[in-house]
Amino acid sequence: MATASTASSAGLSASYDYIIVGGGTSGLVVASRLTEDPNVTALVLEAGADRLSDSRITTPGLALTTWDNPDFDWQFITTPQDGLNGRRVAHPRGRTLGGSTAIHLGLMTYPSKAGVDSWEELGNKSWSFDTLQPYIQKFHTYTPPSQEVHDLLVLDYMDPDVQGKSGPIKVSFGEFHGPLQRDWPETFKRLGTKFTADPLTGLGCGGHSNPASIDPESKTRSHAGSDYYNSAVRDRANLRVLTEALVTKVILEKSSDGLVAAKGVQFSTKGGQPQTVHANREVILAAGAFQSPQLLELSGIGSRTLLKQHNIEAIIDSPFVGENLQDHALASLSFEAADHVPTGDVLRDPQIFTAAIEEYNKSRTGFLTAATYCSAYMPVVDFLDQGGETKLVELLDKYLPSDAPSAFPAQKQQYDLLRKMLQSKDDSSIHYIMAPFQINVHAGAKPTQYLMPSTEGNYMTLCAALNHPFSRGSVHISSADPMQKPTIDPKYLSHPLDNEILARHVQYMEKLVAAEPLASLLKKGGRRIPADKHVNKLDEARTLGPQTITSNFHPTGTCAMMPRELGGVVNDRLVVHGTSNLRVVDASIIPLEPRGNIQSSIYAIAERAADIIREDMR
Numbered sequence: 001m002a003t004a005s006t007a008s009s010a011g012l013s014a015s016y017d018y019i020i021v022g023g024g025t026s027g028l029v030v031a032s033r034l035t036e037d038p039n040v041t042a043l044v045l046e047a048g049a050d051r052l053s054d055s056r057i058t059t060p061g062l063a064l065t066t067w068d069n070p071d072f073d074w075q076f077i078t079t080p081q082d083g084l085n086g087r088r089v090a091h092p093r094g095r096t097l098g099g100s101t102a103i104h105l106g107l108m109t110y111p112s113k114a115g116v117d118s119w120e121e122l123g124n125k126s127w128s129f130d131t132l133q134p135y136i137q138k139f140h141t142y143t144p145p146s147q148e149v150h151d152l153l154v155l156d157y158m159d160p161d162v163q164g165k166s167g168p169i170k171v172s173f174g175e176f177h178g179p180l181q182r183d184w185p186e187t188f189k190r191l192g193t194k195f196t197a198d199p200l201t202g203l204g205c206g207g208h209s210n211p212a213s214i215d216p217e218s219k220t221r222s223h224a225g226s227d228y229y230n231s232a233v234r235d236r237a238n239l240r241v242l243t244e245a246l247v248t249k250v251i252l253e254k255s256s257d258g259l260v261a262a263k264g265v266q267f268s269t270k271g272g273q274p275q276t277v278h279a280n281r282e283v284i285l286a287a288g289a290f291q292s293p294q295l296l297e298l299s300g301i302g303s304r305t306l307l308k309q310h311n312i313e314a315i316i317d318s319p320f321v322g323e324n325l326q327d328h329a330l331a332s333l334s335f336e337a338a339d340h341v342p343t344g345d346v347l348r349d350p351q352i353f354t355a356a357i358e359e360y361n362k363s364r365t366g367f368l369t370a371a372t373y374c375s376a377y378m379p380v381v382d383f384l385d386q387g388g389e390t391k392l393v394e395l396l397d398k399y400l401p402s403d404a405p406s407a408f409p410a411q412k413q414q415y416d417l418l419r420k421m422l423q424s425k426d427d428s429s430i431h432y433i434m435a436p437f438q439i440n441v442h443a444g445a446k447p448t449q450y451l452m453p454s455t456e457g458n459y460m461t462l463c464a465a466l467n468h469p470f471s472r473g474s475v476h477i478s479s480a481d482p483m484q485k486p487t488i489d490p491k492y493l494s495h496p497l498d499n500e501i502l503a504r505h506v507q508y509m510e511k512l513v514a515a516e517p518l519a520s521l522l523k524k525g526g527r528r529i530p531a532d533k534h535v536n537k538l539d540e541a542r543t544l545g546p547q548t549i550t551s552n553f554h555p556t557g558t559c560a561m562m563p564r565e566l567g568g569v570v571n572d573r574l575v576v577h578g579t580s581n582l583r584v585v586d587a588s589i590i591p592l593e594p595r596g597n598i599q600s601s602i603y604a605i606a607e608r609a610a611d612i613i614r615e616d617m618r
Helices: 025-034 060-066 113-121 129-138 147-153 179-190 224-228 288-298 304-309 344-348 350-363 388-399 411-422 496-514 538-548 599-617
Strands: 015-021 042-046 140-142 169-171 206-209 239-243 245-254 260-269 274-285 329-336 374-378 430-435 459-466 474-476 487-489 582-584
Touching: 015 025, 015 260, 025 042, 025 224, 025 239, 025 599, 042 245, 113 129, 113 411, 129 140, 129 599, 147 179, 169 224, 179 206, 179 374, 245 274, 245 288, 274 288, 274 599, 288 474, 329 496, 329 538, 344 350, 388 411, 388 496, 430 496, 459 496, 496 538
Parallel strands: 015 042, 015 274, 042 239, 140 169, 274 582
Antiparallel strands: 206 374, 245 260, 260 274, 329 459, 374 430, 430 459, 474 487
């Protein structure tokens, strides 16, 4: 079935066993695994183009050049956010083969044990951390760094036995590091939070360095498009991938058993020609946390009231499609680096940027191999003070009263689980990220604006991302026209506890930048972004969060995997409630946001989804 051009629909069959909507992270994983069986046929429909060989994708340090570019990015943006003083927040999402793993910064982090265990506790059988961990190992191959890099980054906590050894995605630390990466873990050690557990075990708090999805040999980005859809997979006779094909509707039919069957999909090609293709077995949605719920609603699965407003027949009244939206809200402060400390801000100089491209193309070295990002998982910092546990309980009691009315069916269960995680010293409420460049949110809503070095000087930025938000937003169709983008409303900081927790961690940044050896890497009396902003008082930190929050680009939860009575959209076999053969396999099924960057969780979910589908096939 392979063709010279993935954009050509010539020779498309009338039907396939599996139709997969979305050629991004989860879609290509599922397609690759299902078609390992030569007796199974699959069609992947991807709205974006095949840009696998484009240097803006293959070069790790050029990720930002793909954002806000319609050739690569869906260019989503939220509604004005009340909790952020009316600001809107852009959400880059991959619109190309490989999806968001083809355009993001590549940071590889892993979910916590308690976070994934909470999925099972919400009524999803066999969705614990112990069940998911083998799939985390399955999706990747980890290559240890040289001993020199190992020592510089203080990687003694890494456990070779738990790393992936034969998966498609390449994970490595690379070879480009500086004093910021060297001194990050030591700073946390001196503050009493040395990292002691391999993140892949789902345990551990403190400062550490993160590997990235970078091929250690070619120094190129490793993503779902390059490695789950490699040349061997592309040549399979039983797999067809069609790009520049926008799915507009899932064809649904009510069955005599009371369930609804997915018979196929309608889609439009680049030329605008509508086509229909039929599914012999299943339709599988892998369109992401914004577009999988959008497609369900366009197809007649959603809130009857909402669908009626857009003159769409409600085939299944599922009022929580598009609800339960969660995201890692991220607050930031930038600090001017000392003169001897290199940061990515130097790339503002066109000559330096051109030289960096030439160096990368010639020797695969330098800035564009992408610097190592450093992280820290931290419990609520009140724990770090004497009597902190008592203060934390008082804070939680204040904002999580037992008699609080429920805004959604699973509220009590979800909040109880989140509270349990916050009260555990083994889990983390925040994900600190040390970014070796400036972030200036006031430069504009788009990351191409606020991540560009618009302020003179070289900076290091501390980011604090809420690991376990209490705020819940939504994404819904804005029109019956599938070409119109959905309305995205994360409702950042709508739950007051989010800003209370975030503020404490933003305030802790002052302690971090005052601690050695990190303090010696910053200019004494140097400038800050926002200008001269200090957060020594909690009230100052409470104000700063809403002023600087952006997204960490990890939307989840909008087709939540939970029992229907809890507001779930899919069951623990990932089948949409009320249907017999329509599944969702992407970030939208996650009922509670996991800690850290979510690419590892999505890969693992998709690997497990492929096994579930094969089990149900038998």
